[in-house]
Amino acid sequence: MERRNFLKSAGALLAGSVLPISLVEVAFGKSKHENFTFAYISDSHIQQIKGNKFVRNFDRGLVRAVAECNLMDPKPDFVIYGGDLAQLGSKPEIDHGLEIMSACKHKVHYVMGEHDYYLDLGQYWESQLGPQWYSFDHKGVHFVVLNSIIVDEKWTNKWSSGEERMGVMAGLDNPLGSPFMVGAAQRAWLKNDLAKVSKDTPLVVLSHSPLQKIYKGWNFWTDDAEQIQAILKPFKKVNVFYGHVHQIQYNQIGNISFHSVMATAWPWPYPSTYSQAPSQLPKLTVEMNRADPFFERDATGWQFIDVWSGNTSMHFQLPENSPRTVAYNKKHKQPEDTKYQSDRIPPQKHY
C-alpha cells in the first residue's frame, strides 16, 4: 500500500536525518579521532519564591531538558551546563537546580554564570561543583571552561552586601551593572594551559558570556574578548560556546566559530530590538522568529552538539518552535543555519 511505502521512505529519511534535540557534534573526518556528541543545557534561572516554593515555569524548563537528554539515542558523551543555574545565587536555588540536574544520566561539566556568582562570588557553587575554570580532554578535543563573568574589583567590592550586588547584576538592563570580563588571572592560566596543547588539536572553549562584543548594555559582551581571541588564534580549529543570551547567535571571527546556546527558562529579545541603542549582532546570525510568544517554553531550548573534524553542528531543540541546525560550512569557512541561511526566516520583528 501507499502508506507502507511512505513509511519506508520516512524511515530512511529518519535514519539519515539529524538527531533530535540540540546536540553538539565534533567531527574528525579522516583523522584518527572518532566523532562524538555532547548535549548542552543552560540558563535555567531556578528561582526561589520562599521556603521550598520555586517558580514552576523555570523548574519545568530544566526538568524537561534533562528528561529529553536522557532519551537521546545515541547517547551524548557528556552534558555541559552553561551557567545561570540559579536566579539569585542562593544555596536553596543552587541545591534545587542540582537536584533537578541529578536526574541527568550523563556526566555534567558546569560553567559559572553571573546569577550563580554575585551573591558570594561563587563560593557555594564552587563547594558543590568544583573550580570555576578548568580544562579537560575528550576524544582528541581539548575543552576549556572559563568564568567569563568577572568584573573589576572596585565594582565587586563597592556594595553593602552580597544580596545587593546580586540584585544589581540580576537585572540584565540595570545601568548600575558592569561589563563582564575573563580577567588577567584566568588569561594567564589559559595561556599556560594551552601551552601544552598542539596547535592542530581542536579546541572547545566554554564560557557564560559571549567571548565577543555584541551589546554592552545587556552584557552580551566580554571586555577582554580581543585578548582571549588572540590567545586562541594560533590554534587551527576553535569553537566557543556561550550561554547568557537566551537566543540563537553564531559568528565566525578568524579561526574561531562562536555559538550561543538557548536558555531553558525564558527567551531574550535580540538587542537590535532595543531601539534606543546600536548593537553588533553578528551579520551571520539568522535571528529566531518570535511569532507566538504565548507558550511557556517559547524560544527556549537545549542543544546537542556534534563535533566533527574539530568543527561543530549545533542542533537546537526548541519546544513549540521549529528545530534548527547551525553547522560549519567548509566552503564558506563559517557556521551557517542549514535551512535558513540562504532562505532566511521571514522576518517577524517588532523593530
Place this chain on the structure above:
Amino acid sequence: MKTFVSALGGVLLTTTTLAPVAAPLGLPEVPVPANNPLTPEKIQLGDKLFHDTRFSATGEVSCATCHDKKKTFTDSPLKVSEGINKLMGTRNAPTVVNAAYMHSMFWDGREPDLEGQSAGPFINPVEMGLPNHEPILKIVRSDAEYTKLFKQAFNKHGKQIKMQHVQQAIASFERTIISGNSPFDQYQYGGDKHAMDEAAVRGFKVFREQGRCISCHTVSQSYALFTDSRFHNLGVGFERINKDVGELTSAFAKAKRNAAEVDVAVLTNKNTSELGRYAVSIQSRDVGSFKTPTLRNVAKTAPYMHDGSLESLLDVVKFYNNGGRVKESDPTFDFQSGGIRPLDLSDEQMDDLVAFMEALTSPEYK
C-alpha cells in the same frame, strides 16, 4: 482556486467557482484543497461510502459505527472505539464535526488531511480489519449504484476507480459536517448578550483568564475553532509509560526505521499508543503529546481525553485544576507541557467553566 462550503440549518450549499458562501456563525470558511474541489456528486458518494459496512472484514463496521451522527459523530459513551469482533482500540473517537478545520488528523496528527485519514481505519486490525484496500475497490468497481456515483463524481469507471477517489469522496462528505451557531456563537459573534446564561458568561471569563484554556483552545476576533491544531502532553495516561519511556522511544524509533505500521502499532498496543505524537515525528519534544481537540459540541461527546479516561466535563476541569492530575497526590511527569499548572479555581469557577462548555453545542446536536 479554493472552494467553500457552508452548512446552514442543514441546507447544504456548495460552490465550486462562485464566491465562497458564508460559514455558520462563529466559524470561518471551510478550507477545501485545490486538488479536491467540493461537488454535490462527491458529497453524495462520500455519504454512501461513509455508511457502508461492507468495507470491513466482518461486514458489520463502517465509518459511521464510530462516527455516528446521532452521537455527534462519535461513539459516545465508549471510552475507546470498538471495531470488528468487539476488538477495542486504544483511543477515543474524535468527532467528525468541524474536523475539516483541523490541520492534521488523528489524535497524533499522523495524516495531514481528511483524504489521508479516511484510508487508515479500513485496514487497521482493530477497526475495520481488512488486509488491504482491494476488497473496497472490488465492491465499488462492480456495485451498480457505486458505478453510477463514481461516474458522476469523478467520471471514472472500472479499473480507473482508485482508492484515492474513495478517499476524496469521503473527505468531501466530511467537509459538509460543519456546525457553529451555538449559544456561545450567538453571544460572542451574533450580538445576543442573552444567548448564554450568567454562569456560562462567567465561565467564558475563566476560560480566557484564570483557567488558561484559551492557550490551546483558541478563540479569535470573528470565529472560534477552540483548537490550536498543535500537540501537547497533559499527563493523561502517561503513568503507563513514564518508567520505560527511554526503552519505548528507542524501540519505536528503530521499528519505525524498519517501516513498521504506525497506525497498527498505536492502536493495538496500549503503551505505544501513549507515545502520542512521538510515534509520528520521532522528536523527543513530542513524547506523550496529543492534538488539541475542538471543544465545539463537547458536552455531547463524553468521555474525554485521547483515552476516554475522564468521564465528565467536570472531571476534565478538575484534572486541569490539579495541574494535569486526576488527584492532587498524583505525580507530575517530566514530559508534561510546562503550560499545564495548578489553576486554583473555586468550585463555582469550575461549574461555570462546565456551563460555558455546555453553551458550545450547536442546534443540530442539542
Place this chain on the structure above:
Amino acid sequence: MKSIHHVAIAATMFLVYATSAFADEFTDQDLKNWEQDFQTAVIQGRKLFTDPNLGSNGVVCAQCHPNGANTHPETYPKLQKQLGRVAVMWEMVNWCIRNPLEGKDLSPDSPDMIALQAYITFERRNVKLAPGKH
C-alpha cells in the same frame, strides 16, 4: 497645619498656571512641567517593571523584557491570540501579570497600570506606529 497645606497648594497652582496667561498658548515652562509629570510616571513604571512584588512569584517584567524590549506598544491594538480578540496594551500587561508572574490583574485605570504603559512606551520612543502588526 491645615492652612499651611492650603498655601502650599495655592503656590504650586500659581507656579504652573502663571506661566501662560491664555489657553491658546503654552510656554517652555509648560513643556518642562508636562515632561516632568510624564517622567514621574515613567520612573514609577520602571520601578514596577523590576518589582518582584508586582506578581506573586518574584518574577519581574524586565526578566523577559530588558529595557521594555519585545513589548512593542506601537503595535496595539492587535489580535492577541491569548485573549481571543483584538486587544489593547493594558490587557496584555495583565496577561503577563496573570501568567508568568502568577499575579492578580491591575485595573486598567490604576496609576500602576498607567505607569507601566508610560515606561514601556517611553522605551519605544521614535518607533513608528504599526497597529495590528505582529
